[in-house]
Amino acid sequence: MHEMAITQSILDISKKVGEEHGAKRIKEVRIKVGEYSGVVPQCVRYYFDVISKGTICEGAVLNIMKLPVKIYCNNCNEEFEISRYHVKCPKCAGTDIKMTQGREFYIESLEVE
Ligand SMILES: [Zn+2]
Structure with a gap:
């Protein structure tokens, strides 16, 4: 994924939601990022600081969870939490698996003023 494009969409959504609520300022943006999404939080933070200048999002804290x-x-019929570097079943080492969490990337909530 491309962090700049992602960050732009975070900013656009935050601005839109903030404006809809008549917010003067966005204080905090809470984001959920899956370990397997490929998004690098440090890059998103950096870009956000740069592109939010002059908008209601300037100075907002990015809370990235x-x-x-x-x-x-499918073999064990169980769900496991795994390391993103070892995408196989920790119990049977099988690869007949499906990822149920880890690719997410979304804004969970905003704190406005
Ligand atoms: Zn298994």
Whole structure:
């Protein structure tokens, strides 16, 4: 994923929601990022600081929460939390799995003033 484009969409959504609520300023943006989404939080923070200048989002805190990778093993019929570097079942080492969490990237909530 491309951090600049992602950050732009965060800013656009935050601005739109803030304006709809008649906010003077966005204080905090809470974002959930899956460990497997490929999004680098440091890059998003950096770009956000740059592109939010002069908008109601300037100075907003980006609260980025990471979601661990979870898989469901079709062989064990169980769900596991795994390391993003070892995408296989930790119990049977099988690869007949599906990822149930880890690719997310979304704004959970905004705090406005
Ligand atoms: Zn398994």
